[in-house]
Amino acid sequence: MTWFSRLFAGQSAPGVALTTRQQQCIAAWQQLPAPDLRRSHYRCRYVVVDVETSGINVRTDRLYTIGAVGLVDGQIDFRDTLQLILASAAPTSEAATAAGDAVPAPVAGPQAVEALIAFLQFVGKAPLVAYNVPFVAAMVERVLAEGLGIEFALPWIDLEWVMPDLFRDIDSTQGRLDAWLTHFEIDSIHRHNAVSDAYATAQLLQVTIARGARKGFETPASLLELEKARRHLHQSS
Amino acid sequence: MNNSATEMLVAACIEFLQAYPPFDRMEAEALRFLAEHVRLAHYPKGAQILSSEMGVAPVLYILQRGKVRVRASGGAGNVEFSAITLGPGQAFAIGALMAQRPTSSAYVAREDVFCYELPADDFFALTQQSTVFSLFCSQYIAGLLKQSQQQLQLQFAQRAAEQKTMNSPLAVIVKREPVSVPAEASIRQVVELMADRHLGSMVIVDAGEQPVGIFTLSDVLKRIVLPGRSLDQPISSVMSTSPQTLPLAANAHDAALAMAMHGIRHVLAVDEGGRLKGVVSERDLFKLQGAGLRQIRHAIDAATSLDVLQHAREDVRQLSLTMLTEGGGAQEITQFISTLNDTVTRRIIELNLDRHDLYGIDWAWLSFGSEGRDEQTFTTDQDNGIVFICTDIMDRELTQLRFLEFARDVNADLDTCGFPLCKGNIMASNPALCLTLEEWEERFAHWVRTPEPQALLNATIFFDFRPLYGRFNLAHRMRLSLLRQTRGNPLFLRMLAQNALSVSPPLGRIRDFVTGADPEHPGTIDLKKYGVRLFTDAARVFALAHQIEATNTVSRLKRASALMNFSSDDLAASLEGFNFIQLLRLRHQHFEQEHGRPGDNLIRPDELNEIERRILKEAFRQARKLQARLKLDYQL
Numbered sequence: 001m002t003w004f005s006r007l008f009a010g011q012s013a014p015g016v017a018l019t020t021r022q023q024q025c026i027a028a029w030q031q032l033p034a035p036d037l038r039r040s041h042y043r044c045r046y047v048v049v050d051v052e053t054s055g056i057n058v059r060t061d062r063l064y065t066i067g068a069v070g071l072v073d074g075q076i077d078f079r080d081t082l083q084l085i086l087a088s089a090a091p092t093s094e095a096a097t098a099a100g101d102a103v104p105a106p107v108a109g110p111q112a113v114e115a116l117i118a119f120l121q122f123v124g125k126a127p128l129v130a131y132n133v134p135f136v137a138a139m140v141e142r143v144l145a146e147g148l149g150i151e152f153a154l155p156w157i158d159l160e161w162v163m164p165d166l167f168r169d170i171d172s173t174q175g176r177l178d179a180w181l182t183h184f185e186i187d188s189i190h191r192h193n194a195v196s197d198a199y200a201t202a203q204l205l206q207v208t209i210a211r212g213a214r215k216g217f218e219t220p221a222s223l224l225e226l227e228k229a230r231r232h233l234h235q236s237s
Numbered sequence: 238m239n240n241s242a243t244e245m246l247v248a249a250c251i252e253f254l255q256a257y258p259p260f261d262r263m264e265a266e267a268l269r270f271l272a273e274h275v276r277l278a279h280y281p282k283g284a285q286i287l288s289s290e291m292g293v294a295p296v297l298y299i300l301q302r303g304k305v306r307v308r309a310s311g312g313a314g315n316v317e318f319s320a321i322t323l324g325p326g327q328a329f330a331i332g333a334l335m336a337q338r339p340t341s342s343a344y345v346a347r348e349d350v351f352c353y354e355l356p357a358d359d360f361f362a363l364t365q366q367s368t369v370f371s372l373f374c375s376q377y378i379a380g381l382l383k384q385s386q387q388q389l390q391l392q393f394a395q396r397a398a399e400q401k402t403m404n405s406p407l408a409v410i411v412k413r414e415p416v417s418v419p420a421e422a423s424i425r426q427v428v429e430l431m432a433d434r435h436l437g438s439m440v441i442v443d444a445g446e447q448p449v450g451i452f453t454l455s456d457v458l459k460r461i462v463l464p465g466r467s468l469d470q471p472i473s474s475v476m477s478t479s480p481q482t483l484p485l486a487a488n489a490h491d492a493a494l495a496m497a498m499h500g501i502r503h504v505l506a507v508d509e510g511g512r513l514k515g516v517v518s519e520r521d522l523f524k525l526q527g528a529g530l531r532q533i534r535h536a537i538d539a540a541t542s543l544d545v546l547q548h549a550r551e552d553v554r555q556l557s558l559t560m561l562t563e564g565g566g567a568q569e570i571t572q573f574i575s576t577l578n579d580t581v582t583r584r585i586i587e588l589n590l591d592r593h594d595l596y597g598i599d600w601a602w603l604s605f606g607s608e609g610r611d612e613q614t615f616t617t618d619q620d621n622g623i624v625f626i627c628t629d630i631m632d633r634e635l636t637q638l639r640f641l642e643f644a645r646d647v648n649a650d651l652d653t654c655g656f657p658l659c660k661g662n663i664m665a666s667n668p669a670l671c672l673t674l675e676e677w678e679e680r681f682a683h684w685v686r687t688p689e690p691q692a693l694l695n696a697t698i699f700f701d702f703r704p705l706y707g708r709f710n711l712a713h714r715m716r717l718s719l720l721r722q723t724r725g726n727p728l729f730l731r732m733l734a735q736n737a738l739s740v741s742p743p744l745g746r747i748r749d750f751v752t753g754a755d756p757e758h759p760g761t762i763d764l765k766k767y768g769v770r771l772f773t774d775a776a777r778v779f780a781l782a783h784q785i786e787a788t789n790t791v792s793r794l795k796r797a798s799a800l801m802n803f804s805s806d807d808l809a810a811s812l813e814g815f816n817f818i819q820l821l822r823l824r825h826q827h828f829e830q831e832h833g834r835p836g837d838n839l840i841r842p843d844e845l846n847e848i849e850r851r852i853l854k855e856a857f858r859q860a861r862k863l864q865a866r867l868k869l870d871y872q873l
Contacts, residue, residue: 018618075278083241206351
């Protein structure tokens with residue numbers, strides 16, 4: 001439970017000593033202005049995140065890989081993507097090998113710090129999007145707190161909550177990512193690979209913002225409010 | 238930074254693209270470049286992806302998923318094009334992108350659509366990088382060119398379709414719902430109905446709507462008024478029984494035949510069940526009878542009066558329109574117009590020869606300018622002259638006077654038949670253009686020896702002479718002597734080339750076209766002065782320099798290309814350019830005349846559609862190429 005206490009301690013010491021440069025990078029990231037969430041979907045940058053883990057327990061399971069895909073002005077640019085391998089995991093290697101890609105060696109220790117800083121720099125302060133935020137966000141925030149000793153504290157939008165509200169015409173009772181992907185005929189390159197899933201989720205986000213814009217939810221802030229209202233409704237009922 | 242995520246997504250994109258042409262054939266490097274530089278965009282159902290209002294096409298779209306409906310928006314005509322649907326793997330707006338123009342079509346998502354989008358700069362970089370892709374794009378443009386021509390023809394075809402022919406089925410000819418009455422109706426009822434509806438005939442049908450008789454206006458007199466028949470009697474007592482019927486699918490010819498065989502004026506069109514569907518009258522058929530080429534020629538050759546020739550000239554116009562419709566190229570059409578105009582002119586000459594005795598003299602009627610080049614369009618005035626042989630025993634002045642009198646009559650008759658008198662007095666009735674062979678030769682030689690501006694101008698008109706009537710060998714002798722002169726005179730050719738270069742193609746550096754040449758008609762390009770002329774002038778220099786006897790621009794360029802080592806591609810390109818400008822002129826003139834204006838050559842590039850503008854631009858570039866050749870040959 002060390003990560004938990006560190007998370008609330010804020011700037012407490014990370015597991016690895018940080019170099020001055022790394023500290024500067026983190027400070028620079030912290031200095032970044034908060035994003036304007038009231039700009040149109042088509043005038044801002046979202047970062048869609050997905051993770052590969054050893055299991056579904058956010059406290060005990062390990063985070064292997066983070067996949068992140070930027071959505072800038074409503075478009076996906078393949079160069080605006082990131083894959084962060086934090087630990088070796090059999091499923092990742094298999095999937096990656098099947099794709100014929102070079103498998104980057106998992107990073108650990110000091111390299112993990114560099115990788116996490118790269119992730120911070122990649123994300124900036126963009127609003128984050130994921131499918132099943134409670135799990136993804138917890139995993140990502142935990143590793144950042146452990147590795148860099150920071151509190152991530154960026155807004156997360158959960159498509160699992162937003163989409164059923166915007167697509168009431170679609171039966172989404174299963175509430176699974178796969179169901180949405182099937183419905184919108186979005187192919188996965190390698191299902192359960194973090195990058196592939198983040199890419200597929202980013203396409204879901206494209207569909208979502210288009211529908212949102214038509215229904216008057218034209219900004220990241222409006223999606224956040226929609227999600228909040230829906231969660232509130234469910235919790236009170 | 239070595240980015241494994243990018244790597245994975247690019248690889249997936251490449252894999253997708255490789256399933257579709259032209260990407261399946263594309264070089265690996267180029268394909269990779271493409272996949273690295275696209276962005277994936279999404280459009281919900283019903284969203285407008287690209288349209289002409291959005292300005293210059295910003296990106297190349299490659300459909301990744303979903304369907305897109307394409308509809309032509311704007312364009313020159315009001316023709317509705319059938320909508321096309323694009324699916325995954327298909328790219329669009331290549332034409333607009335290459336031309337850096339707004340698209341002429343509207344692209345709308347028919348369902349949720351995902352599109353790879355390649356920014357314009359990367360698109361151009363890709364065409365540089367990949368020959369496969371570059372070829373694909375140029376073939377695409379060539380396809381557009383063909384489409385444009387088809388559209389052009391479609392526009393005319395619609396008009397032609399309205400002009401029905403004798404081959405049209407009766408279903409097309411029958412215009413209004415037939416009016417019929419049962420056999421029990423009284424004569425009074427029938428006559429009142431006919432008067433009320435202005436009908437020339439009435440069909441009587443049985444309970445099954447099958448015609449049993451017909452009653453026409455002419456029957457009223459013979460069968461009712463004269464016999465003093467009571468109007469209360471049933472119509473069946475006075476109708477003609479068993480009327481002639483034809484199925485709806487029969488054509489106008491069949492109807493005409495039936496009328497001729499039975500000596501009747503009406504034929505009833507019936508459907509498969511024998512039910513009345515319409516009435517075809519003799520008058521309907523008269524209106525259909527358009528003139529065919531053979532009839533026109535026959536009419537012209539047999540004409541004994543100007544009236545007939547006037548009509549024939551109108552028929553020529555109609556028929557050339559039909560040719561335009563049926564996809565005839567500019568070359569064929571202009572030649573066709575020239576040929577038929579020749580026929581009219583010859584007939585007028587023959588008719589006048591009856592009144593003017595020129596027996597025993599060798600002479601020929603010459604045509605100059607566009608007529609001399611076989612390149613007449615719908616508007617053309619007279620450019621003609623006479624060459625004759627004056628033997629020792631003849632008085633030159635007297636002989637010329639006889640020819641001038643004759644020429645005056647011919648010129649006037651031509652004017653009557655729709656060839657307006659030449660404003661510049663380039664007509665055979667002008668004493669300066671009614672000369673003996675020696676005088677013509679001397680005149681030509683003089684122009685060639687002293688190429689002053691007026692002489693050069695004359696060269697552009699008179700050196701394109703062609704015999705039209707009389708002793709053709711006189712014209713041939715003129716041609717040989719002219720070519721002898723020009724061959725030995727490089728200075729003249731150089732001056733003529735310089736003269737040809739005095740007008741440049743109206744291509745702009747910033748805007749596509751320069752339209753300010755004529756202050757009285759801003760926004761227009763004179764396709765004769767700044768279009769056709771560029772080609773004809775260059776072709777003339779080539780011809781005179783290389784002893785080519787032809788006067789027709791296309792023939793001249795074809796022969797010159799063999800002698801001057803043009804590549805066959807270059808030749809084809811310049812001929813296409815020339816013909817396209819001619820086609821635009823023909824279309825424009827026809828349009829102007831339809832609206833009661835004298836057909837000029839001033840077109841507004843803004844009113845052309847995107848494809849036409851592109852082709853016109855290319856046509857002008859071809860003219861520039863010809864001019865470049867002149868500059869090179871004569872070091873200008």
